[in-house]
Amino acid sequence: MSDRLPAHLRLATILVIDPSPTDRAQICDCLKQLPDVRVIAAGEAGEALEVIRSTSPNMILLDSTQKDIDGISLTRAIRHLEQSGISADFAPWTPIVFLSSVADEDVLAQGILAGGDDFISKPVSEVVLLAKVRAMLRIAARQREICHVHRQLKEIATLDSLTGIPNRRYFDDTLATEWKRCLRTETPLSIVLSDVDFFKQFNDIYGHQAGDTCLKAVAGTLSESLFRVEDSVARYGGEEFVAILPGTDAEGALAVAERMRQSALELCIPHASGIDGRLSCSFGVASARPGPHLAPQQLLRFADAGLYAAKRAGRNRVSLSRETLA
Structure with a gap:
């Protein structure tokens, strides 16, 4: 059945959130080297949240400095969306990797506590970026598979095996x-x-x-x-x-x-x-x-x-x- 899906639905979606058009374009161009990946970009938090609601990305690259909201607050908002279960297909965990030109350990710690998963310093190293994205996508894919199996087991646990109606x-x-x-x-x-x-x-x-x-x-x-x-x-x-x-x-x-x-x-x-x-x-x-x-x-x-x-x-x-x- 998956082979009948449109190509963009079979790809892993990466959302890049960066207020700098130059940095945003550079990161997107780098990510397009990866096969089976679709890249979406957003310049501000409000736009990013709308994209997340509509596409449920597999991974998020987030610049810690936003114009309308700081990266930590945006991370909390993203995690809140996941916990609220806005749709049956929304993953309960989406990897969030911070991008920042400021090497401040306190800011990094606050970001991780808010729900971030990793950190990449700017200017971004192409080798480091691609390696971390590959690793995070592997983890996210396994996690989504586990969630899918969990949903199936939950359905099986509440259905009568003979009649197929609830038990x-x-x-x-x-x-x-x-x-x-x-x-x-x-x-x-x-x-x-x-x-x-x-x-x-x-x-x-x-x-x-x-x-x-x-x-x-x-x-x-x-x-x-x-x-x-x-x-x-x-x-x-x-x-x-x-x-x-x-x-x-x-x-x-x-x-x-x-x-x-x-x-x-x-x-x-x-x-x-x-x-x-x-x-x-x-x-x-x-x-x-x-x-x-x-x-x-x-x-x-x-x-x-x-x-x-x-x-x-x-x-x-x-x-x-x-x-x-x-």
Whole structure:
């Protein structure tokens, strides 16, 4: 896929920030000797920050003397941009090398503490510049690869390997996050807990491979039943699934659960021991306005009580927990 990218997107981008047009041009000309490198220049801090926001450079060469802001303050601003996560592709660390004609150890120390990584004296030695740039780009490339792998591992850690939807870990983390958000905004939070009816019998009749296929289909149709981006469904364990509906009251959650129930039934998966010969699901709904009198796990227990009531009433139905507080 990377071969299809435009050439400038496959190149390592180096941003040169220098208020002197002469020095800026000289450094850029020197850097253009390097293969697979794209050089961008900026003359002042404001322009440089805009370039960083739009291009996410692989490396920055920064003159410590700026007209509108000193190099140390600019370095702090760059590090703040990285930490704020302005985009998913923005590297959490971009090498910053200071360029300065003033050999002041205190200034150098302040620059490193502010987030700088190295220092090159002016007038710049072409040999030293190219060597340090090569080294920093190697480090930056490895670091970005590590970040990419970390993101992949994080995604894998929160996805259910069978169904491909979020797993119990994701649900626990999301429930805690949404609970705090709804507590802050004083809005309701609802949970829909579902279970595939007579799933043990399904496995006994059709085999575990068919059971896995069934769970994948149910997971997919339950996910498609959620129309808002803030809503999510996860595999809670075994044949159980759970949906989190932030900002949704009991009435709205019942409507969502009924839509999910109908979508599971419309899969038309044969089940000899099921209701009317088809696979179905039961649903328990709980809703509350988060507050000091209630904890997230209590809401989950309420939904479980609703699910139990739906099972006891004959399955393939939705039941609202009597404990609902919204």
